[in-house]
Amino acid sequence: MTPRGASPTIALWVLVAGCLLAGTSSTFIRLSGANAVTAAFLRCALALLAFAPFIVMEWRRYGPPKRRMVVLSLIAGVLLAADYLMYTQSVLDVGAGVATVLIGVQVVALPILTFLFVRERVARRFLIALPVMVAGLALTGGLGSAAGSDSGHQVRGAILGVLAGICYAGFLFFNRPAGAIDPRMLFLPTALATASSAVVLGAVGLGSRTFDFDIGVSGWFWLSLVAILGQALTFVLIAYGLVRLDAGRAAPIMLLQPISAVLVGALVLAERPSLLQLLGIVLTVGAVALATVGPRTIGRRTEPGSAEA
Secondary structure, eight states, X not given: OOOTTOOHHHHHHHHHHHHHHHTHHHHHHHHHTOOHHHHHHHHHHHHHHHHHHHHHHHHHHHOSOOHHHHHHHHHHHHHHHXXXXXXXXXXXXXXXXXXXXXXXXXXXXXXXXXXXXXXXXXOHHHHHHHHHHHHHHHHHTTTTTOOOOOSSOHHHHHHHHHHHHHHHHHHHHHHHHHHHHSTTOSSHHHHHHHHHHHHHHHHHHHHHTOOOOOOHHHHHHHHHHIIIIIIIIHHHXXXXXXXXXXXXXXXXXXXXXXXXXXXXXXXXSOOOOXXXXXXXXXXXXXXXXXXXXXXXXXXXXXXXXXXXX
């Protein structure tokens, strides 16, 4: 249900801002020099420190979160941790470009989940734009210009990439209703999900003995930026937009994350996207605009049997 007084236009642009910020994470993590498990854990753990004053403020102003909000947020966090772990392994197995394409399955998975479980109908414009989105994302990920990894585990990497995308869609699916329970609480639901994810990642890091916190001052600086910009602020903005937009309109915007990652990598790391990648960016942005921009009621759950343009 859309919060009263919420502006669909503002929600749309807030979600866009969150997705663009999310694209900074991969570049900052590379600059930190930390391994995958360490970076994933610290981005969550350090984000909790950034959340702390806002959590206290919201708790005092609105009271403790409702039990259902806590449960949904904790489940979302577990799925987010699974996404981080599987996506990282997928990158190692099939390469970053192909893994980026595979995880894009979330753009289909999220609307399917909301249709199956809350009967939120999918707009025709989303279905029309979907093939262009997939093609654009494939080109943006370098599918047409990069050979990928020669790890010998391509099948495993492909499966994990798809599962990572489904887990991320699951995270968004549970995070939406958690935030909708009390839309005044912008930080608590996301902080709970982040804490849950940190616990899971911490257990994995300790169990596998892969933690390495000796990353120097520079490494801690870059991971602190990931925690603040790519985790805390990003997920608050995304959560705000998700609560106020229907899944069919929100899901395509999430494809701006890999596009942002390519652009930030070009600006900061001097990585030059190929012509096919630039074409993919144009196609994806155009498809996202087709699927999301238009005079359509936002956050409305269409009754079964009714038509939606």
